[in-house]
Amino acid sequence: MSTIKITFPDNSVREFENGVNGIQISESISKKLAAEALAVEVDGEVWDMSRPINKDAEVKILKWQDDGGKYTYWHSSAHLMAEAIEEIFPGTKFGIGPPIENGFYYDIDMGDHAITADDLAKIEGKMAEYTQHDFPYIRKELSWQEAYDYFKQKGDDYKLELLEEHKNEKISLYKVGKFTDLCYGPHVPSTGRIKFIKLLNVAGAYWRGSEKNKMLQRIYGISFPSKKELDEYLYRVEEAKRRDHRKLGTELEIFLLTPKVGGGLPLWLPKGTIIRETLENFLRQEQKKRGYLAVVTPHIGNLNLYKTSGHYPYYKDSQFSPIKVENEEYLLKPMNCPHHFQIYAAKPHSYRDLPIRLSEFGTVYRYEQSGELNGLTRVRSFTVDDSHMFVRQDQLKAEVCDVIDLIQLVFNTLGFKDFTTRLSFRDPLNKEKYGGADELWDRAEREILEAAEEMKLNYKVAIGEAAFYGPKIDFLVKDVLGRTWQLGTVQIDYVMPERFNLEYVGSDGQKHRPVVIHRAPFGSLERFIGVLIEHYAGEFPLWLSPLQVVVMPITDAQNEYAASVVNKLKQAEIRVELDTRNEKINYKIREHELKKVPYMLIVGDKEKNSNSVSIRRHKKGDLGSQPLNEFIKSVTEEIENKKITS
RNA sequence: GCUGGCGUAGCUCAGAGGUAGAGCAGCUGAUUCGUAAUCAGCAGGUCGUCGGUUCAAAUCCGACCGCCAGCUCCA
Known part of the structure; x- marks a missing residue:
């Protein structure tokens, strides 16, 4: 048996038997690595762990932390999902199921059936079940004709269409459980690697991205090796929703x-x-x-301007229709x-x-x-x-x-x-x-x-x-x-x-x-x-904040003093409001915190008697009292310097 | 534009064939209070729109409008 030279990322070189695979290489390094390894990069190409290497090569074992590892993980997750779908909804036709930046999707054609939230839960459950079985992902290479015959008898029209582009090539298939898919690979060794799965949503997607084609149903999902990572991901999604400018823009009256x-x-x-x-x-x-x-x-211009520029009629479809005035045509200006x-x-x-x-x-x-x-x-x-x-x-x-x-x-x-x-x-x-x-x-x-x-x-x-x-x-x-x-x-x-x-x-x-x-x-x-x-997240730096300061007296005994504070702030061109509503101070504080007002000035008898203000900074809480003039000075400075935090 | 989901009070939501409900916000009154919600009362809706089924529709069906997710597009 001949040997081959394997070069690792640290440039060390070791000899292995010809035909060695990623599993054997990673096992020879450490048990831990072998357990974590998802795929192997061979001369820059990502391969399955089980695929034999037959020549000298640069090899990197890919784990979850590597992009290629994640990619493989999600790719395999997509296949696992397809298997679950085939089990629950026999006769489903499959399009493509690739990994994406955050997770994976699979495009499927179920005829008239529209996927519901219940269906997603069922599919997710089935996937979890399969991960328990720890099915291996098995790679098979067939001739073009063999592959064609297989998908033909299965009635997978989309796969047949994909095959048309790979005539005269060796075709690789992957089998996981009972599901066999046309696929370049690579895949993780077995379904047990995929631990925590969440199917996120369903959306329409044109077959092969063309408006002319049939629209398929696309199921998006994501998976992680640990619950912690899944939870963190779902938290980030929630955080993004919390920050959504459409929601905040309405709430903050922007x-x-x-x-x-x-x-x-x-x-x-x-x-x-x-x-x-x-x-x-x-x-x-x-x-x-x-x-x-x-x-x-002006906001409109003679259509001829855009003919001269060459934008019209080339971008005709993304302009509002021309306006006819006397014998001329005008366009709402697109630039x-x-x-x-x-x-x-x-x-x-x-x-x-x-x-x-x-x-x-x-x-x-x-x-x-x-x-x-x-x-x-x-x-x-x-x-x-x-x-x-x-x-x-x-x-x-x-x-x-x-x-x-x-x-x-x-x-x-x-x-x-x-x-x-x-x-x-x-x-x-x-x-x-x-x-x-x-x-x-x-x-x-x-x-x-x-x-x-x-x-x-x-x-x-x-x-x-x-x-x-x-x-x-x-x-x-x-x-x-x-x-x-x-x-x-x-x-x-x-x-x-x-x-x-x-x-x-x-x-x-x-x-x-x-x-x-x-x-x-x-x-x-x-x-x-x-x-x-x-x-x-709606918490603008002071210089941009629509409302910079709210002054709130503790009781109406300080209303007059509070008004004089507001006046001085206005003279310093600070955007300020006075809140003399007959409410407890806690109530007012809560409300202005929720509205993300940067500074709250609380004035009671103490402040009134010492010409000062008690300062509360949004999200930071009570900052104690300060003479009014000092507050104005520091706030003015914060605005002028366009400070980003505090 | 396409596919799917969703439209009930200003906001968040409950009601799933028997004639509309809560909390917050609003208004009125009481309370004068020290760093994230004081109490009570009042008012607020042709249940997105239009049509159909039914003795009876927020609820079932259809069309349209709008919003959301994605696809396609973005000089």
Whole structure:
């Protein structure tokens, strides 16, 4: 028997008999490892523990802690679920059942039967039963024809369709208990590895993700090796629900969505408007420092503008229908750029004037499918903190760096420490998709990369993700649900200046084409604030909080003093309310704690007689008494510094 | 847009063929109180909308509207 060399992650090398498998390797290392091992990575590919290795290879034993281990675990869980479904609902046709970022799903076709919560409980119960039996996952390799015959007699049409794409290949099947599935693998050694299972929900999903195909039922689930991990996961799901901006936004009276106005058309309530305006003013100030010029443009524009830009009719389906006025057609503006281009084009520009940075909090309107609307994060009317900067090619990199710096400032100020960026470049194999000259693109992509390096961005490059008019940088933030939101964006544009015939006169006296940078640090105020609400769980930092201080007298003997405190706070431009309701102090405290008011000032006779206030900080409790002037000073400082905590 | 689930008072929910109920919020009164709910009374609803079945519908059936989950989409 020949031997093979196995290299481990620590670069140690050991010899094993040819045909050794992951189980034997892990057993040779330690019993504990063998018990925890879920799969084995062989030369970068994840394999079953039982699959023989026939050549020298780099091997890593995968446990739950490894992504490949989790992936395998959830993949096997999906199969276990399919087995349970087949047992309970014979005749079910199976689509695909892959692992996902958090758990797994299986797409199934049960004809007319719609899965109910009871069904889920039954399936979950059956799965738990199977884990007790500790069925092994057995891999079989068949010829294409054998596999085809098997699924043909079983009537699994979807599997047959999948097989069509793998003609002339060896087909691998996995058998667990009585259920046999078409599958690349890999799987964990046996069902006993899967300990704690929770089936989460059912939703429709098109077969192979195409609207043209039949809709199948998709069952989502998750599984863990320990109860603790399952409980933690379920807790996180609950926490995400608690932070949901749609719930908090309504409770805290930030915004209102009502069918009487229309889906995806949020109304900003007084408290939400304070947050919005505070954010806007913050950005306006920063932009003034950086030489931006504010402009204001109307909410509609002549349809021809969007024909010139090339967006219409290409994006016709995601715009509101045109409005006919006299002999012209107008569009609710889906973006601000064409308006801004007209401002630039209205007079000649010298190379000395560039860059010109036009900025506007511009509200745009896009038609989103009704099923896509979601709170503030997906709406039909939203306000972009837009700017279009017209620059010379030689100014591009410095300008991009300045924009990145601004976006970083915005994110850091708001406490988004963990954001990543995506540099979207064109696909060099598919150049005809993009406008603009080759050398401009090459240069722009190089300069974006240099700018990203210079600004120390945590970035990854996405080839083929560029807009048709130029490469871009997107800023991505993860919310508590683990969803990634694209907030800020910087886009380089060579196409629009051409289409709108934008120019400047260079030092050579000739006309030149400027480059346009589109950028928005918040992206949209709606989405940004939606994410902020969840990020802070509604507990905004003081500078953003709609209500900063509530003053509450213990009895009405202090009403007059309390009113004078409120007055002084108002003069210091602190957002304050007076609560003289005839209620016990505990009642008032509870109420304002629930409304997440940052500071509560309690004034009784002691405070009245010493011109002081007793301070209670939201979630922190009683901070003791302080002279009023000192309180005003420290609060003002907290607001001015935009402090994130306390 | 598609599939499924859900729509009862401002909010959270109970009622599952016999004619609508609780807690909180609101209003009125009493209480004047020191760091997360004082007590009492009052008021509040064509049970999402429209149609059908029935002696009788919040309850059963159908259509529509809205919300939620996911799919598809997102310049």
